[in-house]
Amino acid sequence: MYTLGEIAEFIDAKLIGDANIKITSIASTVSAQNDQLTYVVNKRYKPDLIASQAGVVILNDNLLSDCPTNALVVDDVYLAFAKITHYFKKQVTHSTGVHSSAKTNNAKIADGCVIGENVVIGQNCIISTHSSIEDGVTIGDNVYLHPNVTILQGCSIGNNVVISPGAVIGSEGFGNARDQQNHWHAIAHLGNVVIGDNVTIGANTTIDRGTIEDTEIHDGVRIDNLVHIAHNVIVGKDTAIAANTGIAGSTILGKRCMIGGMVGIVGHLNICDDVIVNAKSTVDKDIKTPGMYTGIMPLMLHKQWQNVGLWLVKLDKITKYLNVKLKNLKDQ
Amino acid sequence: MYTLGEIAEFIDAKLIGDANIKITSIASTVSAQNDQLTYVVNKRYKPDLIASQAGVVILNDNLLSDCPTNALVVDDVYLAFAKITHYFKKQVTHSTGVHSSAKTNNAKIADGCVIGENVVIGQNCIISTHSSIEDGVTIGDNVYLHPNVTILQGCSIGNNVVISPGAVIGSEGFGNARDQQNHWHAIAHLGNVVIGDNVTIGANTTIDRGTIEDTEIHDGVRIDNLVHIAHNVIVGKDTAIAANTGIAGSTILGKRCMIGGMVGIVGHLNICDDVIVNAKSTVDKDIKTPGMYTGIMPLMLHKQWQNVGLWLVKLDKITKYLNVKLKNLKDQ
Amino acid sequence: MYTLGEIAEFIDAKLIGDANIKITSIASTVSAQNDQLTYVVNKRYKPDLIASQAGVVILNDNLLSDCPTNALVVDDVYLAFAKITHYFKKQVTHSTGVHSSAKTNNAKIADGCVIGENVVIGQNCIISTHSSIEDGVTIGDNVYLHPNVTILQGCSIGNNVVISPGAVIGSEGFGNARDQQNHWHAIAHLGNVVIGDNVTIGANTTIDRGTIEDTEIHDGVRIDNLVHIAHNVIVGKDTAIAANTGIAGSTILGKRCMIGGMVGIVGHLNICDDVIVNAKSTVDKDIKTPGMYTGIMPLMLHKQWQNVGLWLVKLDKITKYLNVKLKNLKDQ
Numbered sequence: 001m002y003t004l005g006e007i008a009e010f011i012d013a014k015l016i017g018d019a020n021i022k023i024t025s026i027a028s029t030v031s032a033q034n035d036q037l038t039y040v041v042n043k044r045y046k047p048d049l050i051a052s053q054a055g056v057v058i059l060n061d062n063l064l065s066d067c068p069t070n071a072l073v074v075d076d077v078y079l080a081f082a083k084i085t086h087y088f089k090k091q092v093t094h095s096t097g098v099h100s101s102a103k104t105n106n107a108k109i110a111d112g113c114v115i116g117e118n119v120v121i122g123q124n125c126i127i128s129t130h131s132s133i134e135d136g137v138t139i140g141d142n143v144y145l146h147p148n149v150t151i152l153q154g155c156s157i158g159n160n161v162v163i164s165p166g167a168v169i170g171s172e173g174f175g176n177a178r179d180q181q182n183h184w185h186a187i188a189h190l191g192n193v194v195i196g197d198n199v200t201i202g203a204n205t206t207i208d209r210g211t212i213e214d215t216e217i218h219d220g221v222r223i224d225n226l227v228h229i230a231h232n233v234i235v236g237k238d239t240a241i242a243a244n245t246g247i248a249g250s251t252i253l254g255k256r257c258m259i260g261g262m263v264g265i266v267g268h269l270n271i272c273d274d275v276i277v278n279a280k281s282t283v284d285k286d287i288k289t290p291g292m293y294t295g296i297m298p299l300m301l302h303k304q305w306q307n308v309g310l311w312l313v314k315l316d317k318i319t320k321y322l323n324v325k326l327k328n329l330k331d332q
Numbered sequence: 333m334y335t336l337g338e339i340a341e342f343i344d345a346k347l348i349g350d351a352n353i354k355i356t357s358i359a360s361t362v363s364a365q366n367d368q369l370t371y372v373v374n375k376r377y378k379p380d381l382i383a384s385q386a387g388v389v390i391l392n393d394n395l396l397s398d399c400p401t402n403a404l405v406v407d408d409v410y411l412a413f414a415k416i417t418h419y420f421k422k423q424v425t426h427s428t429g430v431h432s433s434a435k436t437n438n439a440k441i442a443d444g445c446v447i448g449e450n451v452v453i454g455q456n457c458i459i460s461t462h463s464s465i466e467d468g469v470t471i472g473d474n475v476y477l478h479p480n481v482t483i484l485q486g487c488s489i490g491n492n493v494v495i496s497p498g499a500v501i502g503s504e505g506f507g508n509a510r511d512q513q514n515h516w517h518a519i520a521h522l523g524n525v526v527i528g529d530n531v532t533i534g535a536n537t538t539i540d541r542g543t544i545e546d547t548e549i550h551d552g553v554r555i556d557n558l559v560h561i562a563h564n565v566i567v568g569k570d571t572a573i574a575a576n577t578g579i580a581g582s583t584i585l586g587k588r589c590m591i592g593g594m595v596g597i598v599g600h601l602n603i604c605d606d607v608i609v610n611a612k613s614t615v616d617k618d619i620k621t622p623g624m625y626t627g628i629m630p631l632m633l634h635k636q637w638q639n640v641g642l643w644l645v646k647l648d649k650i651t652k653y654l655n656v657k658l659k660n661l662k663d664q
Numbered sequence: 665m666y667t668l669g670e671i672a673e674f675i676d677a678k679l680i681g682d683a684n685i686k687i688t689s690i691a692s693t694v695s696a697q698n699d700q701l702t703y704v705v706n707k708r709y710k711p712d713l714i715a716s717q718a719g720v721v722i723l724n725d726n727l728l729s730d731c732p733t734n735a736l737v738v739d740d741v742y743l744a745f746a747k748i749t750h751y752f753k754k755q756v757t758h759s760t761g762v763h764s765s766a767k768t769n770n771a772k773i774a775d776g777c778v779i780g781e782n783v784v785i786g787q788n789c790i791i792s793t794h795s796s797i798e799d800g801v802t803i804g805d806n807v808y809l810h811p812n813v814t815i816l817q818g819c820s821i822g823n824n825v826v827i828s829p830g831a832v833i834g835s836e837g838f839g840n841a842r843d844q845q846n847h848w849h850a851i852a853h854l855g856n857v858v859i860g861d862n863v864t865i866g867a868n869t870t871i872d873r874g875t876i877e878d879t880e881i882h883d884g885v886r887i888d889n890l891v892h893i894a895h896n897v898i899v900g901k902d903t904a905i906a907a908n909t910g911i912a913g914s915t916i917l918g919k920r921c922m923i924g925g926m927v928g929i930v931g932h933l934n935i936c937d938d939v940i941v942n943a944k945s946t947v948d949k950d951i952k953t954p955g956m957y958t959g960i961m962p963l964m965l966h967k968q969w970q971n972v973g974l975w976l977v978k979l980d981k982i983t984k985y986l987n988v989k990l991k992n993l994k995d996q
Binding site: 092094096097112114130132134148150152166168171172174176182183184186204206208226228230244246248262264266276277278281282283284285291292293294295296297298300304307308310311312315318322 | 772774775776790792793794810811812826828829830862864866867868884886888889890902904906907908920924925926943944960961962963964965966967969970973976977979980982983986
């Protein structure tokens with residue numbers, strides 16, 4: 001908990017408001033309450049700002065007149081946000097063995113596992129060798145963690161979940177603000193990963209925690225090996241994701257989707273329910289209609305591909321050129 | 333071991349046959365013996381069914397008249413198969429340290445490694461820190477396991493094998509049956525991973541175990557980092573596979589192939605010997621002729637790519653349109 | 665340390681020179697000193713050979729007359745080099761807990777971590793559960809290693825570095841020489857990984873050590889999850905690399921680049937400063953001009969893609985055919 005006076009100092013901001021007000025956490029502009037801090041990066045979010053019930057908002061001078069509450073005025077809002085997140089990040093206890101405050105029921109916990117403060121584990125769980133479960137993690141009933149699984153602080157796992165070896169749940173999201181010297185400043189990710197019931201997660205798969213809100217894996221989801229799921233992604237009920245696939249930040253996948261192997265889905269997209277994406281395709285725009293989608297270059301003999309490639313990069317020129325030629329010919 | 337009566341109850345099947353017959357394991361329709369269970373998903377496998385020596389076959393009513401042995405009749409064969417696999421999956425012992433039944437010869441085993449029941453390790457092996465070797469694993473001579481390697485139950489490793497940190501051998505395959513409510517039911521994978529001699533496996537690579545039969549990595553194979561090899565894949569002798577590549581289930585790679593980085597090979601394919609696939613290509617059909625293959629989109633300035641992309645998605649329309657135009661012009 | 669006589673025997677070479685000269689290590693042809701061994705694979709490197717100050721050079725008979733120093737003449741230079749590297753590879757100690765020679769300052773080291781011989785750790789570091797730090801590793805101040813991180817022998821990490829769970833630093837490079845029977849012979853990688861200050865490395869990411877010289881990650885670099893960085897890659901200052909990306913051996917990335925997710929960059933390339941590569945693109949040639957680059961197939965309905973694909977593989981034939989047609993028409 002910090003006062004507005006302290007926060008203004010931490011991020012070198014001009015405070016418009018009461019320096020004694022106490023802030024307990026960070027929240028989105030829409031959900032923040034009067035003991036929470038939020039930020040508004042640009043005018044697109046002006047309506048949210050006007051309606052915000054936050055205790056304080058980090059913003060630019062040009063949005064100050066629209067701020068209904070205390071303001072922290074800075075030049076680079078995103079950078080100031082990145083810096084302040086670190087003050088609200090909980091430190092983990094780095095326990096030895098099973099922490100005395102952990103409730104592990106009848107779980108079989110292999111020797112050498114580390115279970116942090118206030119962890120709660122349900123009935124009939126198996127925690128295999130060399131697993132690390134940090135403070136505040138909640139695990140449901142009938143959960144099987146294979147060896148070398150890492151679940152970072154505060155994440156929660158539902159019932160009947162199987163997590164394969166080497167999977168990482170709750171790693172930091174890849175969010176960084178860049179300053180004027182082109183140096184990156186990491187955002188401390190304060191959200192968690194929330195995994196529903198009947199989920200399976202593959203070997204060496206990584207699921208990042210959310211920035212402020214949570215990354216969500218809904219009931220019945222199947223995730224294969226070496227999949228990357230970024231911060232704030234939401235994977236809808238009963239969706240299956242094959243190996244080597246990556247889903248970038250804040251994308252929302254619908255229910256019952258089937259995502260093939262090594263598919264890349266860029267960030268901030270909405271994929272509707274019942275979408276099939278074939279292996280190796282790239283999804284770079286919203287999908288609003290259920291169906292099967294593909295976007296890959298067909299395989300050819302290398303020699304053939306070289307010839308095709310030569311024309312492919314000129315495809316716009318070819319079509320223009322042919323249009324003119326055809327037009328000219330027609331006009332003759 | 334279960335009786336047919338018990339199995340019929342487990343999967344809610346109508347048993348045609350003797351309820352007292354005992355089944356010890358699951359096998360393919362072709363290889364199953366009279367104490368084994370198998371399943372036939374559709375009419376394509378009718379010849380195998382007719383010739384099968386299995387103790388019992390899970391099948392649909394419409395194949396019942398072709399069944400030469402006991403039958404378990406269900407509506408959804410694949411789903412019933414998925415459910416019954418779990419009854420035949422061995423539980424691991426979750427040992428502490430080196431299990432008393434393990435034979436480790438003169439292996440250097442780092443503190444904190446866990447070695448399960450009936451593990452056999454050959455001469456001159458090094459098992460580095462935080463490695464987990466589950467029950468029944470067999471390891472040859474001169475094997476070097478780097479830190480954090482996981483080898484799951486029943487897998488076998490040949491001589492002179494090097495496994496890099498974080499690699500996972502024998503994780504569950506990504507096989508799931510979907511019920512009428514679109515919920516996924518995992519298949520318990522009962523096959524193993526069998527790795528030959530003189531193989532190297534890269535860091536954080538994952539190799540899934542087979543469904544019923546084994547996943548096979550033959551002698552002399554080289555596998556780089558972060559590669560995914562799915563259930564029942566066979567990688568032929570002296571083949572090399574570069575980083576980030578994924579090979580989907582049941583695909584067979586020939587000998588002496590060189591698979592570039594981040595290549596995706598879809599499932600159930602046959603790739604012949606001496607094939608080179610360039611980095612980032614997608615292999616979506618059998619390859620029957622040795623040679624070098626490529627299938628990638630050339631890199632362009634983003635602005636140029638946007639123009640090319642516009643026409644690319646219309647390529648079939650362009651060719652049709654031009655054909656008509658040309659024809660019309662010619663007819664003038 | 666070996667004499668030239670011993671080395672000649674190890675790799676079955678004809679020695680031209682003094683069998684008693686002692687060789688302490690391996691170096692590049694350009695940097696090797698008189699107690700070091702180097703190798704020259706073909707005539708392209710003749711100028712380097714002529715200028716070399718190495719103690720001995722492995723080479724073919726046809727380059728012998730240009731060799732200014734002792735020579736080890738073999739038929740297959742690369743294979744002989746692969747074999748000799750193993751003699752110069754240091755064995756690690758496979759310690760238990762923290763080795764007595766390690767200097768760990770005030771680091772918080774979780775139970776079960778293994779810290780090797782002569783490791784040096786700076787001020788205020790946190791080494792989480794199940795981390796393995798091999799002999800000779802150097803770690804700066806304020807470094808945070810999450811659980812299950814592996815840092816292999818001799819690598820060095822700067823100040824203010826965060827390494828996410830499951831990351832592997834210093835795994836063996838994927839370099840292999842093939843003999844006449846098509847068997848692969850691994851090169852023992854003798855270089856290290858050198859990571860600068862203010863770097864973050866994502867979960868389950870792997871960074872291979874260099875062959876002779878080091879793999880370098882410069883100050884301020886950000887690397888996301890499941891990224892593969894091969895031997896001898898150099899990543900320039902303040903460059904950011906998103907998840908699932910792979911960079912092949914010896915490629916040099918400039919400063920302030922932004923590499924999207926699941927990008928593949930082939931080996932031995934030079935990418936200049938300030939390059940943006942969009943997600944899923946393949947970089948297969950040098951980039952000499954700053955800017956934004958893309959190379960992906962657009963996503964389509966599968967049915968549409970099938971039609972486009974049919975023409976795409978014939979694009980060179982279409983353009984040739986149309987040119988003829990157009991020419992013929994014009995000539996009429």
